[in-house]
Amino acid sequence: MIRSRNLLIGGTLCLIVVTAALLSFVWTPYDISQMDIPNKLQKPSAAHWFGTDHFGRDIFSMIMIGARTSLAVAIVAVGIGMGLGVPLGLWAAANKGGWVDEIIMRGNDLIFAFPSLVIAILITAIMGASALNAIIAIGIFNIPVFARLTRSGALSLWEREFILAARVAGKSKPRISAEHILPNVANLLIVQGTIQFSLGILAEAGLSYVGLGAQPPTPSWGRMLADAQTMVSFAPHLALVPGLAIVTAVLGLNLLGDGLRDLLDPKIRVART
Amino acid sequence: MLRYALKRALSLLISLAIASLVIFLVIEVAPGDPASYMLGINAQPETVAALRAELGLDVPKMQRYLAWVGGMARGDFGTSYTYRTPVGQMIADRMWVSLPLALYALALSTLIAFPAGIYAAARRGKPGDIAVMGATQLGVAVPNFWFAMMLVLIFAINLRWFSAGGFPGWDIGFFLALKSLTLPAIALALPQSAILARVMRSSLLDILSEDFMRTARAKGLSRRQALWRHGLRNALIPVLTIIGLQFSFLLAGGIIIEQVFFLPGLGRLIFQSISARDLIVVESVVMLLVFSVILVNFLVDLAYAAVDPRLRSRT
Numbered sequence: 001m002i003r004s005r006n007l008l009i010g011g012t013l014c015l016i017v018v019t020a021a022l023l024s025f026v027w028t029p030y031d032i033s034q035m036d037i038p039n040k041l042q043k044p045s046a047a048h049w050f051g052t053d054h055f056g057r058d059i060f061s062m063i064m065i066g067a068r069t070s071l072a073v074a075i076v077a078v079g080i081g082m083g084l085g086v087p088l089g090l091w092a093a094a095n096k097g098g099w100v101d102e103i104i105m106r107g108n109d110l111i112f113a114f115p116s117l118v119i120a121i122l123i124t125a126i127m128g129a130s131a132l133n134a135i136i137a138i139g140i141f142n143i144p145v146f147a148r149l150t151r152s153g154a155l156s157l158w159e160r161e162f163i164l165a166a167r168v169a170g171k172s173k174p175r176i177s178a179e180h181i182l183p184n185v186a187n188l189l190i191v192q193g194t195i196q197f198s199l200g201i202l203a204e205a206g207l208s209y210v211g212l213g214a215q216p217p218t219p220s221w222g223r224m225l226a227d228a229q230t231m232v233s234f235a236p237h238l239a240l241v242p243g244l245a246i247v248t249a250v251l252g253l254n255l256l257g258d259g260l261r262d263l264l265d266p267k268i269r270v271a272r273t
Numbered sequence: 274m275l276r277y278a279l280k281r282a283l284s285l286l287i288s289l290a291i292a293s294l295v296i297f298l299v300i301e302v303a304p305g306d307p308a309s310y311m312l313g314i315n316a317q318p319e320t321v322a323a324l325r326a327e328l329g330l331d332v333p334k335m336q337r338y339l340a341w342v343g344g345m346a347r348g349d350f351g352t353s354y355t356y357r358t359p360v361g362q363m364i365a366d367r368m369w370v371s372l373p374l375a376l377y378a379l380a381l382s383t384l385i386a387f388p389a390g391i392y393a394a395a396r397r398g399k400p401g402d403i404a405v406m407g408a409t410q411l412g413v414a415v416p417n418f419w420f421a422m423m424l425v426l427i428f429a430i431n432l433r434w435f436s437a438g439g440f441p442g443w444d445i446g447f448f449l450a451l452k453s454l455t456l457p458a459i460a461l462a463l464p465q466s467a468i469l470a471r472v473m474r475s476s477l478l479d480i481l482s483e484d485f486m487r488t489a490r491a492k493g494l495s496r497r498q499a500l501w502r503h504g505l506r507n508a509l510i511p512v513l514t515i516i517g518l519q520f521s522f523l524l525a526g527g528i529i530i531e532q533v534f535f536l537p538g539l540g541r542l543i544f545q546s547i548s549a550r551d552l553i554v555v556e557s558v559v560m561l562l563v564f565s566v567i568l569v570n571f572l573v574d575l576a577y578a579a580v581d582p583r584l585r586s587r588t
């Protein structure tokens with residue numbers, strides 16, 4: 001019961017955010033590149049569902065396009081983490097105890113020990129504030145997460161009989177990793193992927209808030225919050241709406257991750273019944 | 274235990290060496306030469322050359338790296354280019370804001386998380402548990418800087434209970450100074466307390482299914498008595514580890530919250546130095562934060578091994 005509830009609520013919230021982001025490519029209620037100063041700082045109304053900002057731009061439209069920025073940064077950051085982390089983890093598990101394994105795992109320990117936010121700020125500050133550099137800074141810290149998870153999942157699989165059978169059949173380690181190990185750790189990766197995705201959205205919002213993420217005029221939720229800060233006393237909706245958008249996306253992904261884990265992990269299902 | 278400690282100390286040193294190298298290299302790849310980067314595009318060539326000499330940029334990279342690391346080991350963090358004051362002094366001044374803020378937030382986070390986690394574990398599956406778990410889901414999803422803005426809106430702008438930002442300094446009295454750190458500390462603590470409450474709950478639930486808990490119940494203790502006398506003590510070990518890790522997170526995570534509240538801490542120092550292109554300050558503050566995080570992780574590992582001897586043999 002709880003399982004389906006998490007999945008349902010999380011899935012619905014994610015669907016709303018993804019739909020808003022995709023829809024923004026073809027349609028937004030207003031054109032946000034046009035300023036409309038006479039209508040600035042309007043409260044939410046029938047014409048402007050979430051009100052307008054200090055340039056008179058429609059906040060609903062900006063939230064839709066901001067969803068695009070958030071999702072794009074988080075998707076690519078998770079992609080970097082999976083794209084590099086999963087092969088590293090597979091390699092480490094296939095050559096357990098070897099020097100490759102040792103180097104990969106020690107390297108991972110190191111990245112884990114780093115305060116990711118501080119390093120992300122350093123990277124974006126030096127390389128220049130942009131959405132691309134924010135992606136790189138967030139993505140780097142996803143690599144060890146996926147490497148470690150893949151390795152631990154793969155290690156137990158290497159002991160199993162079907163892998164032994166594949167080895168006896170003469171398959172090479174890389175081929176076994178790709179054909180037999182990877183499909184069996186995919187569930188773990190999907191669940192972790194949703195969690196890293198939500199962390200990526202939070203990180204992007206934080207970096208944009210301090211001015212190191214997506215640059216104007218690209219709307220981003222973090223940037224909108226930064227702009228709202230000086231106006232929060234007389235136009236609280238400027239701060240309220242982007243914040244709720246972030247909460248919706250992150251909460252949706254976390255619930256979806258929980259729901260998927262319960263659905264995909266047979267061990268938990270057995271323990272529950 | 275001594276062997277374990279030495280082994281961990283060695284890996285601590287290696288981590289620090291690599292961390293310093295990474296930070297140094299990131300600064301090195303700054304577009305163009307650090308001196309011209311710091312002075313901006315309109316700088317005269319002679320000024321750039323003078324700064325290059327002052328920063329010691331004319332010596333080989335390796336030598337420069339060793340000088341930087343050696344200086345830090347002696348407590349000499351160099352001199353800020355913009356403020357013309359020793360970086361070590363600037364950091365020490367800002368530390369008086371950032372460190373108390375992190376400690377305050379840690380205390381709040383623990384104070385919120387412990388009762389919440391214990392309450393939820395004791396009422397597993399009941400409405401109380403579901404409500405607490407729902408609240409923690411929300412707590413984890415809220416960005417702390419946005420929560421900070423909402424706190425300002427409610428408690429500073431509308432209710433006028435607290436000031437909206439700034440730090441008057443410790444000279445005005447302990448409690449007044451502490452009051453100005455209260456909203457920032459709550460903002461920092463909330464998401465952390467949500468994580469901690471979840472850990473506390475699951476750790477307690479693991480313990481509750483142990484044999485010794487059944488024995489305690491069989492002896493005639495009520496569920497609550499067994500929980501308080503035997504469960505809690507055993508459940509605390511993983512919780513304490515998380516608290517240790519959270520401290521370093523709070524110290525590093527404070528840098529964005531300091532921006533929201535205009536607190537003169539390390540975070541503001543980093544951002545001011547970034548906009549002033551004062552790379553010496555940036556690299557030293559970042560290194561210091563990385564150092565404290567790695568050091569706290571090391572101490573947590575040692576404390577953990579002291580409590581649980583099984584861990585010593587596992588490395």
